[in-house]
Amino acid sequence: MSLHNLDNLYRQTIMAYAQHPHHYKPMLGTEGYHIQKYNPTCGDVIDLAFNMVDDRVTDIHFYGDGCAISKASASMMTDLVVGKNRDQMMQLVDQFSKMARGEASDVKSLGEAQVLAGVTKFPTRIKCATLAWHALDELLSVEK
Amino acid sequence: MKTIKHDFPILDQTVNGQELLYFDSAATSQKPQYVIDSLVDYYQNNNANVHRGIYELSERATRQYEQARDKVQKFIHAQKREEVLFTRGTTESLNWLASTYGVENVKQGDEILISYMEHHSNIVPWQQLAQRVGAHLKYIALNDDGTLNIADVKRKITDKTKIVSITHASNVLGVINPIKTIAKIAHDYGAIMIADGAQSAPHMNIDVQDMDVDFFAFSGHKMLGPTGIGVLYGKHDILEKMQPAQFGGEMIELVDLQEATFQPSPWRFEAGTPNIAGAIALGAAIDYLTKIGMTEVEKYEQSLVADVLPKLKKISGITIYGPQNSEQHSGVIAFNLAGVHAHDLATALDQEGIEVRAGHHCAQPLMKYLNIAATVRISLYIYNTHEEIDRFIGVLEEIKEYFNREFA
Structure with missing residues (x-):
C-alpha cells in the first residue's frame, strides 16, 4: 500500500509551509486591522492582523489552530500581500477564490499559493484553503 | 457473533x-438489506395513509405502522405502547419537549440541568427555552477521565431545577452515563429526567422503566433504520397532561369552527401524515437487532x-x-x-x-x-x-x- 493519493493534496510546498508557517505569531492587540474568522465545519479559528502604512500592508501575521491546508494557505497569503495595497489585495482574493472554485483565474499572480489548486479535487477541504482569504476579504470590505 | x-x-x-x-456509525449507521427491503415492500405493496381509509390497503398500512410502535415499546421496555411517539429523530424529540413541556413547566428563575458532554441538540433547545422564559441553564462537570461527575449533579441541582436532561451515551467521549442514578436525584428534587438515547439505543439493552426516565429520545438512522424517523418515549401520566407541539390532521378528534378536541396520546402528538415507511423500517431494524x-x-x-x-x-x-x-x-x-x-x-x-x-x-x-x-x-x-x-x-x-x- 502507498499513500500516493495524498500527494495530490499534500504537496511538498504545502507541507513545508504548514510545518514552518511564515508570519505565524499571536495577536498583539495593537494592530490597525484585526479579524477572527471561524470555520464552523471543523471548529478552527484563525486570527489575522496587519497594519497599513501609505495604503500598503506591513506587519501582517496570523495565528490559530488549523490543519495543514489552512495553515499553508494563510502562510502563502501573508507572504503574498506584504507591501500590497487594498486594490491589489482584493484582486488576489478574487483570483484565489476563483482558483479554489475551479474557475479560470490568473494563477501566476498567486505565486506559491497556486499549488493549492489541487484542493479542488478535495471538495471537503476547500473551506480550509479559503479560510484565511475570506478573513482578508472580510477585513477589507468592512474597513472600506 | x-x-x-x-x-x-x-x-x-x-x-x-x-x-x-x-x-462513522455514530453519525449514521448503514442499513442491512432486510431494512431496505422493508421500505421497498411498503411502497410496492402496502402504501396508503394511516388511521383514515376504510379500505384494505389503509388498514394494512395502519397495522404495520402500529406494529412498529409495539416493536419500539418492547425494545425499550416501555410499560404502554401509547408511551411511544414517532418523531423525525432525537433532535425533534428534544425540541418538542423544550417547546411543550418546557414552556408549560419552566418559569422565570427556574433551572435546567444538563452536562458539558451534551450534543448541540441537547443544549440549544434548552438554551432557547431558558432565554425565552428567563430560566438558568446549568452544566454538570466531568471527571478527569471524561465521566460525569455525579457529586457535581448533587451540587448543582436545587429545588428550582425543573428539568435534568443528560445524554445516555456520549458521542465523543465513549462514556455511558448512570441515568438511573441521576434520575433518582432528579426525582428527589421534583425535576423530570430526560435521557438522550441517540448513542445508546443502537448499542445496548434499553429499559426506560428500570432507568425511571420520564422521557427518552432516540433516532432510527443510527440503529440501522432509515433517516427521518425517531422516537420520543414519555411516561403516560406526563404525556396526558402535555400539549401537542403541532396541530392538524390525524391528531384531532373533533374540529369546530373556533375550537377542536384532540386524540389521546400518542396520536395527538403525531400531526399530519407521519413517516409511515420510516416507522415500519425502524420496526424492521429492531427485528434485525433483536434477532442478534x-x-x-x-x-x-x-x-x-x-x-x-x-x-x-x-x-x-x-x-x-x-x-x-x-x-x-x-x-x-x-x-x-x-x-x-x-x-x-x-x-x-x-x-x-x-x-x-x-x-x-x-x-x-x-x-x-x-x-x-x-x-x-x-x-x-x-x-x-x-x-x-x-x-x-x-x-x-x-x-x-x-x-x-x-x-x-
Whole structure:
C-alpha cells in the first residue's frame, strides 16, 4: 500500500509551509486591522492582523489552530500581500477564490499559493484553503 | 457473533480505489438489506395513509405502522405502547419537549440541568427555552477521565431545577452515563429526567422503566433504520397532561369552527401524515437487532473496543479522550495524533477508503471544556470486524510516517 493519493493534496510546498508557517505569531492587540474568522465545519479559528502604512500592508501575521491546508494557505497569503495595497489585495482574493472554485483565474499572480489548486479535487477541504482569504476579504470590505 | 457485514450491501464497494471501511456509525449507521427491503415492500405493496381509509390497503398500512410502535415499546421496555411517539429523530424529540413541556413547566428563575458532554441538540433547545422564559441553564462537570461527575449533579441541582436532561451515551467521549442514578436525584428534587438515547439505543439493552426516565429520545438512522424517523418515549401520566407541539390532521378528534378536541396520546402528538415507511423500517431494524440480541451486540462491540483501544494507545503521539481502559469505553473513540491536525488525518484516511469523522462532533461546549479544537473520531458498530481494525491501525501508522517526514 502507498499513500500516493495524498500527494495530490499534500504537496511538498504545502507541507513545508504548514510545518514552518511564515508570519505565524499571536495577536498583539495593537494592530490597525484585526479579524477572527471561524470555520464552523471543523471548529478552527484563525486570527489575522496587519497594519497599513501609505495604503500598503506591513506587519501582517496570523495565528490559530488549523490543519495543514489552512495553515499553508494563510502562510502563502501573508507572504503574498506584504507591501500590497487594498486594490491589489482584493484582486488576489478574487483570483484565489476563483482558483479554489475551479474557475479560470490568473494563477501566476498567486505565486506559491497556486499549488493549492489541487484542493479542488478535495471538495471537503476547500473551506480550509479559503479560510484565511475570506478573513482578508472580510477585513477589507468592512474597513472600506 | 458471526460476521454480518455481507448483510449490508453498501459496505461492498471501493472508495478512492480502496475497499470501503466505515467507521462513522455514530453519525449514521448503514442499513442491512432486510431494512431496505422493508421500505421497498411498503411502497410496492402496502402504501396508503394511516388511521383514515376504510379500505384494505389503509388498514394494512395502519397495522404495520402500529406494529412498529409495539416493536419500539418492547425494545425499550416501555410499560404502554401509547408511551411511544414517532418523531423525525432525537433532535425533534428534544425540541418538542423544550417547546411543550418546557414552556408549560419552566418559569422565570427556574433551572435546567444538563452536562458539558451534551450534543448541540441537547443544549440549544434548552438554551432557547431558558432565554425565552428567563430560566438558568446549568452544566454538570466531568471527571478527569471524561465521566460525569455525579457529586457535581448533587451540587448543582436545587429545588428550582425543573428539568435534568443528560445524554445516555456520549458521542465523543465513549462514556455511558448512570441515568438511573441521576434520575433518582432528579426525582428527589421534583425535576423530570430526560435521557438522550441517540448513542445508546443502537448499542445496548434499553429499559426506560428500570432507568425511571420520564422521557427518552432516540433516532432510527443510527440503529440501522432509515433517516427521518425517531422516537420520543414519555411516561403516560406526563404525556396526558402535555400539549401537542403541532396541530392538524390525524391528531384531532373533533374540529369546530373556533375550537377542536384532540386524540389521546400518542396520536395527538403525531400531526399530519407521519413517516409511515420510516416507522415500519425502524420496526424492521429492531427485528434485525433483536434477532442478534442486544446483549450480543454489546458484547461484540466491547470485543472490538478491547481490540482497537490498546492498539491505538501503542501508537506514540496518540491522545485518546474519555476513559482510557476499554471496559469503560464504548465504540465511540475520539483521538488526536500529535503533529497531524484532525482534518488532515481524516482526509488521509479517506484516501485509503477509511471513513471517519473529524471536527467538533456537534459538541462545541465539550471541545471548549477539554480545550481542544477538533478530534478524529471512529465509531464502531456490529458490521465492523477485527480485520478492519488491523487495517485501520496499519494505515494510521503509515499516515503518521507520511506527515512526520520533514517537508523542505
